[in-house]
Amino acid sequence: MSSTRPGPRERLLDAARDLTYRQGVHVGVDAILKQADVARRSLYQHFGGKDGLIAEVLRTSAQEDRYRTVMDAAGEDPRARVLAVFDELERITTAPGFRGCRYTSADLALTDPRHPAHTEVRRYKDGVHALFTDELTRLGHPSPEAAADQLLVLVDGVLAHAVTRPDAHPARAARRLAEHVLDARD
Known part of the structure; x- marks a missing residue:
């Protein structure tokens, strides 16, 4: 062979x-x-x-496919699917060699606003936002777009915080906050 x-x-x-x-x-x-x-x-x-x-x-390298795979493995319940992303973030951020979010790092490091990487970062972030919006819509959330913004802030926060304070397990804390976002009814 x-x-x-x-x-x-x-x-x-x-x-x-x-x-x-x-x-x-x-x-x-x-x-x-x-x-x-x-x-x-x-x-x-x-x-x-x-x-x-x-x-x-x-x-x-788009990671929204990783999130989609994790969501699919969590079953059909939209709430469980979104929370599975935070469980995956716990696994990712505690793995040896974790260095943060490649997209945020690139976006911050590349100061030329015309660099083609910025378009890819926006495309990626928009894809993750759309993934959350779809699940929140299926959940019957009253404000799926705004809640998706909140979830994306939590994801970004986990990925940044885990670099500087990995022992704090920010994905666990963010998961609890995500539960509040998911359960909002007004």
């Missing part, structure tokens, strides 16, 4: 996904090229440069 080595595009994505998460989006191109074991030309052929590579890493 022979294994096929991924092509340069996939190796660049894998290397950039790993290095930008561990070291941030300002990691050097040379480090990415070295880990990917590709020539500089491949970076420009496939992504037009580092900015395009970072944007593609964010586009292809």
Whole structure:
């Protein structure tokens, strides 16, 4: 049985996904090229440069699929589905090597408002918001859009707080707050 080595595009994505998460989006191109074991030309052929590579890493790393998978595993009850996200956040934020939210980190680190990564961050955050809005609508929540905003603030807070105070288990605290958001009736 022979294994096929991924092509340069996939190796660049894998290397950039790993290095930008561990070291941030300002990691050097040379480090990415070295880990990917590709020539500089491949970076420009496939992504037009580092900015395009970072944007593609964010586009292809969308975590709302992880949240959707967790929700699906929790069954059909919308309340249980949303709370399962916070249970998953507890698992994620207490895992070795957790470095926070790759999307928020990239958005904060990239100061050029025209950087293509910002579009991918917005797309991701909008996707998570839509995921929560759908569940809240199914739940019969009186203000699904506003409640989805609150849940997204909780998720973002967990991912940031867990970097600086991992022993505080912010996902557990956020889960209790999420229960209040879900149970609101006016």
